[in-house]
Amino acid sequence: MKILAINPGSTSTKVALFEDESQLWSDTQRYDVEVIKQFSSIPDQEEFRLVEIKKALAAHHTDLTSLDAVVGRGGLLKPIPSGTYIVSEPMLEDLRSCRYGSHASNLGAPLAFRLAQQGSCNRSYIVDPVIVDEMIPEARLSGLPEIKRRSIFHALNQKAVARRAVAELGKEPGSCNLVVAHMGGGISVGAHDCGRVVDVNNALDGEGPFSPERAGSLPSGGLVHLAYSGEHDLNGLLKRIVGGGGLVAHLGTNDLREVQRRIDEEGDEKAALLFEALAYQVAKEIGACSAVLKGRVDAIVLTGGLAYSDRLVGKIRQRISFIAPVLVYPGEDEMKALAEGALRVLQGEEKGREYR
Ligand SMILES: Nc1ncnc2c1ncn2[C@@H]1O[C@H](COP(=O)(O)OP(=O)(O)OP(=O)(O)O)[C@@H](O)[C@H]1O
Ligand SMILES: CCCC(=O)O
Structure with missing residues (x-):
């Protein structure tokens, strides 16, 4: 065919x-x-x-x-x-x-x-x-009834790498619990409960870790003040959160390799802190998804372009390898x-x- x-x-x-x-x-x-x-x-x-x-x-x-x-x-x-x-x-x-x-x-x-x-x-x-x-019903609520959570994530790659992980673990399809972190320009971390993504951060709407281009979760009071500051119109602010947040907002680049270069060649302390914070936020989200799965996690899967960085993967591992074995599938297919x-x-x- x-x-x-x-x-x-x-x-x-x-x-x-x-x-x-x-x-x-x-x-x-x-x-x-x-x-x-x-x-x-x-x-x-x-x-x-x-x-x-x-x-x-x-x-x-x-x-x-x-x-x-x-x-x-x-x-x-x-x-x-x-x-x-x-x-x-x-x-x-x-x-x-x-x-x-x-x-x-x-x-x-x-x-x-x-x-x-x-x-x-x-x-x-x-x-x-x-x-x-x-998503399960309890994952759909936010703290305000007028704001519902939505599932928007890298479903295609998350599902594909989850199938690959299950096969590599030698398990039957639909029999494993996984936490999958897709780490690209945007980042989504999903709790896969026997094949079903029962909770995941909305990668397009200000949830979860910050990423190369996305702001991720923000303190809501601060966001409301920014919205009324007169600095941004509606579309400008939405674009800042989705395309101009994260590494772009702090460092002016969406390229993690450039961040690593600044750390190594220029001793850039701000870049080093951002690198650390990126790993920290991803690890924290993986921990949250592990709680969603009640601690029964067969494997944690790291994927997307950022997973090519051994340094980032190493920093994430330090915080989450106590939960389950970590599988790394860099890039996406x-x-x-x-x-x-x-x-x-x-x-x-x-x-x-x-x-x-
Ligand atoms: N070898 C590498 N080492 C470190 N970082 C890398 C490497 N290769 C790619 N990246 C980083 O991965 C990020 C891009 O990832 P990716 O290509 O998966 O994103 P995308 O496809 O544009 O967005 P998304 O995955 O959200 O759809 C960039 O920050 C890039 O610098
Ligand atoms: C699911 C797409 C999310 C993104 O573009 O970051």
């Missing part, structure tokens, strides 16, 4: 072609920030990205008509359980209108749908979108996870779910 996988990020689109589980080629198309700035909203980028993806297909001599399915990263939809979903009109409508919020991943389904249509296979899917919601999700449906292992 030939499956094209598409993963739109804020300034790039990753495209990869798979023959069953094997990747035939992959391409990361990076867009100049100035090019992206020409579009007033994420949905406005659909046509541009479609044309760019077709250029990648042409460069790799891949004809659209040779595809059996196209799968895209799923974006901000209404909360739904984990799985592979058939792209449908109601889904496209919710993503294109940004009814549940705006995120680059909103483009995954429309692009997959149009490419599948143009190639005539007419089979398009999304897998484990960022709004996968399996979202393209493979997308292709595998589509394949499970194409091969009849799983039924394609409907989004209503």
Whole structure:
């Protein structure tokens, strides 16, 4: 089966072609920030990205008509359980209108749908979108009835690495309790209770550890004062929390390698403190998720780009290795996870779910 996988990020689109589980080629198309700035909203980028993806297909001599399915990263939809979903009109409508919020991943389904249509296979899917919601009732409450917690996290990679961890532990699928920390530009830490993510910090909405680009949890009084200080309008403040917080706000970079360089080469004490605090906050969140699982944790999994840093992983380990064995899977394999999700449906292992 030939499956094209598409993963739109804020300034790039990753495209990869798979023959069953094997990747035939992959391409990361990076867009100049100035090019992206020409579009007033994420949905406005659909046509541009479609044309760019077709250029990648042409460069790799891949004809659209040779595809059996196209799968895209799923974006901000209404909360739904984990799985592979058939792209449908109601889904496209919710993503294109940004009814549940705006995120680059909103483009995954429309692009997959149009490419599948143009190639005539007419089979398009999304897998484990960022709004996968399996939270238990007590996790949904905040301290104010008018503010509900939402499950928005790196579901695709968290679920994929959780499957890998369970296999490596030699256990049956759905039989393990894991705490998975995805540490990338954003950070989400999930409590996986026998395969179900029963609690996770909302990585897009000011919960959990700060990250290279996100502010994470903030003291709410301080946030309210900042909101009324006249320094920011609504969108400016939201952008600061989501794109300009964390390492960017404190150090002006979202690159952990640069932070390490400043510590090593310049003896930068502020950078050293931020590095320490990052490890501390991730470890604290892992501890919280371990309590969610009542201490019955088979393994803790560290993944995402930050997990390439042995130094960060070492500092996190110091605080959490008393809980359970620590497995480290640096980076992410979202393209493979997308292709595998589509394949499970194409091969009849799983039924394609409907989004209503
Ligand atoms: N070898 C490395 N050592 C230390 N840090 C690294 C290394 N490689 C990548 N990083 C850091 O990982 C972070 C980016 O991670 P990643 O690529 O997973 O993020 P992303 O895909 O942009 O965002 P997200 O994972 O939230 O979707 C950056 O801070 C980058 O500096
Ligand atoms: C789930 C996506 C979260 C992020 O972009 O940080």
